Amino acid sequence: MMNKSHSAVRRTSARQDSFRDQAYSSSPAGNPAWHKQSPRKKTSGRSNRTKRKSRLPWVLLLVILAVVGYRSGWFGQLFQPERINPPPPITGLHPVVAAKQKELVSLTGQQGIRVVITDGFRSSEEQDALYNQGRSEAGAVVTYAKGGQSYHNYGLAIDFALKKPDGNIIWDLDYDGNQNGRSDWLEVVGIAKKLGFTWGGDWTDFPDYPHLQMDFGYSIKQLKRGLRPKGYATPQP
Secondary structure (H helix, E strand, O other), X not given: OHHHHHHHHHHHHHHHHHHHHHHHHHOOOOOHHHHHHOOHHHHHHHHHHHHHHHHHHXXXXXXXXXXXXXXXXXXXXXXXXXXXXXXXXXXXXXXXXXXHHHHHHHHHHHOOOOEEEEEOOOOHHHHHHHHHEOOOEOOOOOOOOOOOOOHHXXXXXXXXXXXXXXXXXXXXXXXXXXXXXXXXXXXXXXXXXXXXOEEHHHOOOOOOOOEEEOOOOOOHHHHHHOOOOOOOOOOOO
């Protein structure tokens, strides 16, 4: 009986050892293959730390640039609109416009047409007075431009009229003084356009038939901000 009991105990012990070995082999400590099956966790952490270290110099560089840009005012200059220093005052026609005006008078004279320049440079105060005509002052409305809103205020426009042999000044678009079957007025406009002028008579909103201008690609908004075409004469003190 004792032999049988010992034999049963040994079988039970062996069975328990077998269960223990299986449990041990399935654990991380008892199964070396278990470490090989999950290397990504350790490698992933190491990779993330490496990436963070590689980005650190760039982050520090951006911080330094931001601080320097803020202190130097560079950011303000980058995001603020362009600042224009006050330009010299305009007291007359732009030299190119003045030269083309003389050429216009000469060329039309060769066609038997007498052109009179009735207006050239106009100050903002004069422009405001003209704007008030037909509004707060007596007379008909002749302009929709206030001071600073006309190319005349920047010396870039002229107005013209025709002079008859008797000396009368007229604004007659149909007058044919040289008797060639064409309107003297439109002949003047054609010559002016060849010289580089644009004609106010082509405007659809408010045609200005005596008006000729050279804007050099500048808008009124740009001129009001202080931008100027090159070539203005320096005003004398």
